[in-house]
Amino acid sequence: MADNKNGREAQARNEERRQRERAIAEELERADEPEPPVDSTELASFETELDTLEFPASAATVVDAVGDYEIKSAEGTHTVANLLPDAAVESFDSPAEVRTRVQRPTVAGAMKRIVKAADRYQSASFGASQRDGYERTFRALQAIDADDDDEGIRAIADWIIEHIHENETLPGSRDVRRRASEFCRSNGYSVRNDDWLGI
Missing domain, CATH: 1.10.8 (Helicase, Ruva Protein; domain 3)
Structure with missing residues (x-):
């Protein structure tokens, strides 16, 4: 593709399409999995707690900010600090990514x-x-x-x-x-x- 505005826009559209296709493929693969043990309303309220953070954020930043937050699941109650590592090597691009990580x-x-x-x-x-x-x-x-x-x-x-x-x-x-x-x-x-x- 040419390196001009139209070419860059076409590349961006192609990348977005590939990301959507990957997301759909992942959802289809997960269709056979059991439901996560954490209720979706529980996760929605947790995700609002993450609105105070700026993303991308390291796992250490997330644990520092909301580590004491308790998430109830079918397996019991867990704090975010019990589920995420207090490490800078792990990072999240969005609150939804953190939510996905703690749902199991x-x-x-x-x-x-x-x-x-x-x-x-x-x-x-x-x-x-x-x-x-x-x-x-x-x-x-x-x-x-x-x-x-x-x-x-x-x-x-x-x-x-x-x-x-x-x-x-x-x-x-x-x-x-x-x-x-x-x-x-x-x-x-x-x-x-x-x-x-x-x-």
């Missing part, structure tokens, strides 16, 4: 532990797609059996943290999926080949 407290808690462990090593930094892969794996583990006290999420988070401490790097998201798949199969949960964990 078990997954958020596991990710907090991983980010804190990775924050200790310069070489263990997250890319957006890697983080999304980890979260998607945790959501898949949560969907396997809602009555198992999220043992799979804890086991895989422990494995990731151990890997970080031993290697000072994060394992690849494919390795995390493979480990989660092995966990499921060794504990009697069936994983289809066309599932996220069917690796």
Whole structure:
């Protein structure tokens, strides 16, 4: 495309279209997942608490501002500080992104532990797609059996943290999926080949 006003506008429109397509694809992938355990009205009131912050904001900034805010879920009550890492390496582009992060407290808690462990090593930094892969794996583990006290999420988070401490790097998201798949199969949960964990 030509580097003029029309060309730049066309590039911007194409980028917006690609973002919408990615968002739609993600929503379709999540259609099979169980509903998040936090009520949407609870999250809406939490999001209004975030209006005082300027975005993008680091997780440390969010925790500093609203860390004591309590979010009620089917799993119990959690403070924002329990769900988000007090770390500058994690950042959010909007209040909606923070809201999405805390809507699944078990997954958020596991990710907090991983980010804190990775924050200790310069070489263990997250890319957006890697983080999304980890979260998607945790959501898949949560969907396997809602009555198992999220043992799979804890086991895989422990494995990731151990890997970080031993290697000072994060394992690849494919390795995390493979480990989660092995966990499921060794504990009697069936994983289809066309599932996220069917690796």
